[in-house]
Amino acid sequence: MSITERRHRERAQRHDLIIAAARNLAEAEGWDAVTTRRLAEIVEYSQPVLYSHFDGKDAIVRAVAIEGFVELAAAMQHARSQGGAPAAALRAVCGAYIAFAAARPALYQAMFALPVDVKFASAETPPPLQAAFAELVGVLRPFDAQPDQLAEVTWAALHGLAVLCRGGRIPPQGEDARIDLLVNRIIVGGTGAGR
Template identity: 65%
Template sequence: MSVISERRARERAHRHQLIITAARELAEAEGWEAVTTRRLAERVEYSQPVLYSHFNGKDAIVSAVAVDGFGELAAHLSRARQAAPEPGGALRAVCRAYLAFATERPALYQAMFMLPTDLKFASAETPPPLRAAFDALADCFPPDDERRELFAEVVWSALHGMAVLSDSGRIPPEGQEERLDILIAGIAGAE
């Protein structure tokens, strides 16, 4: 690759990330309804056709934000897992980290789990950051347990339910630890 081609590739990658970052910041400040290609073009100081040269519309931008979010979630869960190496403590630490992530980054969490995307889970086309986030949860279970991924799916589903119901005010936040106790006891009892 020539020096000019390399520079253009770097500039394109920079613009791509600039659009993703701007979308996320706008969503965090004003909600996903405020994220339009026109607003993004103004924010990143490029024309709408430049945005469309990177993304096929808002859903593609949301997908890109979600992939970035899964990378962050994977790192967040892995740090929690490493800080609590004993099996029971690791699951609790990862569950707490997951719920904290959802609470602290509501717009990002919406992009990852609630807005339309073309992201595939549990398939050959699953992007590596999605798989890494799931693996961080699955790693809380014994590697030789053939049901470890099923346990991880059940825990993830329960955590997602808790995050969404808590965020919407449908369940009170003060019961969070007791919910985690029930979830962990139920899963530990099934092992």
């Protein structure tokens, strides 16, 4: 391995370490606790080293959010592939989305609540965001010939359920029934091709 290759590998490892530290700190103490000073202490690099990777906290949150979309897309893809028939796959994907949001609240907050410089629904949308949305579109295609809008509404419903449950506005014990209701409404309202 050349010196240049080794330096690139070490830089990538530092980059990943900073992102992991930010995620762990945010999950443990919230995003307000995530500062470049704290991260520098945790990863045992100077603040200038952190700034050589990221312009500041906002850039770190953006990187965390994009990583979150990679994980969300993978979780939904796995659920869809294990789901079986279209209705069961839709139920599995909705359940995977809600479970993802509940299991990683700080990550989910970075993805959907914190101000990040990430474009949604545009030509500039990063591939991980496109992949997550494509999972919803794919699982909804059997129920609607034009599933993009249905995917937006489903995403909004799932996001609302996740946020309301996390905030204690609705009780967590009704989660399965709410997902079933959402899935049944999508099935009844769609073309019925996948029933």
